[in-house]
Amino acid sequence: MALAVYPWQVELARELHAMRDRLPNGLLVYGPRGIGTFELVHAFAKSLLCEHPDSDGAPCGQCKGCVMARAYTHPDIRYVVSEAEALPRQIPFEAPDNASADRKNLYREILIHQPRALADFLTIKSHQGGVRIVLVYPADKIRAEAAASLLKSLEEPPEQTVFLLVADELDHVLPTIRSRCRLVRATPPSFEQALAWVEQQGVERAEVRLQEVGGMPLAVFESDPHLTLAPDVEAHFLSVLRMGKAADNDVIIGNVPRDFPLPAAALFFSRWAWDLAGVYAGMQPRYFPEELEPMRQSLDGVTPAKLYQWINSVRDVRQASGHTLNARVVIEQLLLAYVRALK
Numbered sequence: 001m002a003l004a005v006y007p008w009q010v011e012l013a014r015e016l017h018a019m020r021d022r023l024p025n026g027l028l029v030y031g032p033r034g035i036g037t038f039e040l041v042h043a044f045a046k047s048l049l050c051e052h053p054d055s056d057g058a059p060c061g062q063c064k065g066c067v068m069a070r071a072y073t074h075p076d077i078r079y080v081v082s083e084a085e086a087l088p089r090q091i092p093f094e095a096p097d098n099a100s101a102d103r104k105n106l107y108r109e110i111l112i113h114q115p116r117a118l119a120d121f122l123t124i125k126s127h128q129g130g131v132r133i134v135l136v137y138p139a140d141k142i143r144a145e146a147a148a149s150l151l152k153s154l155e156e157p158p159e160q161t162v163f164l165l166v167a168d169e170l171d172h173v174l175p176t177i178r179s180r181c182r183l184v185r186a187t188p189p190s191f192e193q194a195l196a197w198v199e200q201q202g203v204e205r206a207e208v209r210l211q212e213v214g215g216m217p218l219a220v221f222e223s224d225p226h227l228t229l230a231p232d233v234e235a236h237f238l239s240v241l242r243m244g245k246a247a248d249n250d251v252i253i254g255n256v257p258r259d260f261p262l263p264a265a266a267l268f269f270s271r272w273a274w275d276l277a278g279v280y281a282g283m284q285p286r287y288f289p290e291e292l293e294p295m296r297q298s299l300d301g302v303t304p305a306k307l308y309q310w311i312n313s314v315r316d317v318r319q320a321s322g323h324t325l326n327a328r329v330v331i332e333q334l335l336l337a338y339v340r341a342l343k
């Protein structure tokens with residue numbers, strides 16, 4: 001067992017563990033999204049609640065503290081975590097009183113009722129005689145009133161209490177909060193290290209997937225539904241793109257699926273366009289490595305002017321994809337333009 005949750009966190013885990021006997025009131029750990037920084041800080045919090053941690057800080061997993069922490073019933077830790085981050089981690093989240101029952105989006109920010117709910121916690125003494133912990137994430141997405149409330153607690157720190165804050169982007173943390181904390185940077189893994197780990201997880205086309213998400217290994221598993229096409233929609237688009245100049249207008253008109261997020265389609269076509277431009281320049285396709293042959297055949301006899309005209313129209317769609325356009329009509333036009341450009 002080790003305190004580090006992921007292989008690239010060994011140093012950071014050591015750094016945190018070295019602080020356990022002289023904890024500051026506020027500790028802000030920041031690093032790019034997708035490298036598991038919250039997971040490590042969470043593990044560190046649990047380690048602080050463990051009665052018999054290993055010499056490297058790993059929680060024993062057996063003691064009362066560990067059992068309660070795992071069940072989210074430990075009285076000495078509170079979570080100030082946004083709903084969007086709490087939900088996938090099974091961290092309890094209580095919606096504000098005024099939340100509408102049929103809201104479609106999760107709260108991505110920390111809301112005012114969350115730091116307010118700490119009031120009682122911060123005035124009583126630790127139940128188990130040890131340290132009390134407030135875990136805050138994302139510290140870079142806190143609504144103004146909530147930040148003011150949190151700041152008050154940070155400015156008048158109760159005894160034996162540590163605020164563990166985690167942020168994806170340090171620049172977006174309020175300077176007043178930042179200045180109350182000791183800062184610790186979480187370094188992302190090297191591309192090779194990230195790739196080795198992603199491959200170990202059994203991810204197909206690991207290198208391509210990792211590149212798509214900027215080399216942040218956990219981001220490979222985070223798919224934004226807004227940017228993801230259903231497999232049947234993607235397969236349909238791909239079949240038309242593969243046909244290239246052989247696709248008749250009537251293959252396209254009336255056959256584009258009815259319902260899909262336009263931003264996801266725009267991203268999909270952008271990737272095709274990037275690869276097409278790459279193949280045209282003699283490179284390997286990066287996003288669609290299996291499509292090298294269909295792309296080569298499609299590009300046969302195409303003029304650069306026509307090709308780049310189409311690539312520009314993909315860019316236009318991408319830029320406009322946030323607006324409420326009829327996705328089906330937009331993509332139909334884009335596919336018709338594609339076939340025209342290749343002919």
Ligand SMILES: [Zn+2]
Nearest residue numbers: 050060063066
């Ligand atoms: Zn334990």
